[in-house]
Amino acid sequence: MSAVVPRADVTPGPIIFVPVDPTQDKKRKNATLTEDQLTQEGRxxxxxxxxxxxxxxxxxxxxxxxxxxxxxxxxxxxxxxxxASKMSERRSNPYNAWVHDLAKRYSQGPHTTEVVNLFHLQREHRHEYDALTEQQKHKLVTAYDEDRQLRKLLSPRFEQGDREQDIRQSFKAMQDMFLSLKLRAGCDGFICLVKSDDDLSFPSMWYFTNPEIDRYLSSSITRWDIGRIGELTEKFCMEAGNIMRHLTTNRERAIWFKKEISEKLNSKLAEITGNPKAAMAYKDYDGKVALGHGVILEGWTHEIFAAPSALPMTLEPLRILFDALNSGHCHFRRLTGPELTARQVAYGEKLKNGMVTIRKERSDKGTKRKFYRSDIYTANDDQEEGPSQKRACLEDHPSGFPPDSSSDSSSNSDSSDEW
Incomplete structure (x- = not known):
């Protein structure tokens, strides 16, 4: 019977109040100096x-x-x-680099199954080291330094216990970094760590610099559950982070491609124009993009030039266009002066011939619109309590309209005048 793994392991950060005054360092003792060092000339x-x-x-x-x-x-x-980082670092020397290269060559050769003492191997091949030139030694040292840096970056751990210990220590280091950032810069946040390997067995690990963040998100976001979020994130990472594995039908994949294509086109247009609010136009492409921003789109691979949402649901053309945007084959290019002038002339001819559909302008363009004030209708409702007054029933009147209140008031005024 397998052990039940909890859904999430939450580690709240401590509630810390940063004092207004900075913390004072302890007073250090003065160094003991000789009389000669204390003289003014020495200082x-x-x-x-x-x-x-x-x-x-x-x-x-x-x-x-x-x-x-x-x-x-x-x-x-x-x-x-x-x-400071160089004090504890040992400098590579040609002999160590040669021994490293010798061990690597021997382990990759035909004697991989034999166990040989490295000390005896060095004595047997010592003549090779003595015959090396300074240039060859320099190449060995450079290759040895690259291997050392690569081992520092990767630092593989193959044992299960070592991997779990590495995870715990790294997560603790991330907590310390977030906490120090909170104290130094006044930042808050949270961490979510999930596994991406079947061999590991630990729940999603969460850390909040402020425990109230989780409570606030639980009350503000519908169905906020860190256990469920951790499970979904872990499932996605276990499948190598490929979104296509989660999209089961071709329709879902086509919709995803269209959305990504639209976002990439808008981001590329905003990047080349420097306007974050710039949006791609397809129907009036010449007027709003080519002439409006002075750029053109090159490398469009789809046979239909239209908005991505209006393209057919065929998957392969959408995939090709998506790959072209990622690789840079489909990109925006700025127009030169002569090119922009030629496009302006051509666009003007299209306008004269009626080949370009222009949106009709509003009849009240340039005039201020009146604001709708609902408070004048609800002023009496605020003063009086009870249900609102019903509309007058139209069935009692043969004309279909309620009696005119102005006529009633005028008749009443006339009758009062007669008295």
Whole structure:
């Protein structure tokens, strides 16, 4: 009987109140100096030496700015604080690089099943190292450094216990990063960690910097359930993150392709024009896109040029157009001056010949519209309590209209005048 795995493991962050005044550091003890070091001449010499170092670093940073760009403060920060990571790092030497290459070649050769002592292997092939040139040693060191960096990035763990420990430690590190970011910058958020491998068995792991975030989302979003959200996210990641596996029918896939094509076209148009509100037009493409923004669309692969929602539901042409947008084959290009002038002339001829359908303008264009005020109709309802007054019944009147209130009031006024 398999163990029941909980749906979600929630770790709330601590409720921390940041004080207004910054925390004061503890007073450090002064270093014990000799009498010679305490003299004014020694202090002046030290200040001059430090100033020379700062001037050299500033000059070097200015040269780096001219060569590689960025800002001067960026290089100064790397110069003065970037050496801390180099203190614990061991520099590669040619002999270690050669031993690494020798072990790799031996493990990939025909003797992969044999167990050989690496020390004996080094003694047997020592003459190869002695015959290496400086250029060959430099290549071995470069390749060895690349392998070391790759191992640092990947750091594979094949044992089940090691993988689970790596997950716990990494999740703890992410919690510390979020908490420190909250204290330093005043940011809040949450983390959701799910598995993407069948060999692992742990529920979705959640962390909230503020426990009230989960409660607020539960009351504000319908059916907000972190357990259900974690299960769906885990299911999607277990299937290699392929959205097509979740779209079962061709109709659903075609609708998804159309939506993605429309969003990509709008984003590409907004990027080239610099206007985030720019939208693609298809019926009046020449007037609103080519002449309005000065760009044209090149590489359209579909046989029909229309809005993606109006394209046929055939899946393969939509897929080809989607791939063309992703690869950059279908893209927008800015028009040159002569091209823009030629298009303006051609568009003007189409307007004269009636080949372009223009939307009819409103008759009240340029005039202010009156605002509908509903408060004048509800003023009496606010004063009086009870149900609202019903409409007059039209069946009692042969004309089909209620009696005119103005005529009644005039007759009453006439009768009062007679008295």
């Amino acid at each position: 002046d010499a030290l200040a001059a030496a430090l100033e020379a170092v700062c001037d050299f670093a500033s000059e070097k940073a200015e040269r780096l700015v001219e060569t590689y760009g960025y800002e001067k403060e960026y290089y100064l920060r790397l110069i003065f604080s970037g050496g």
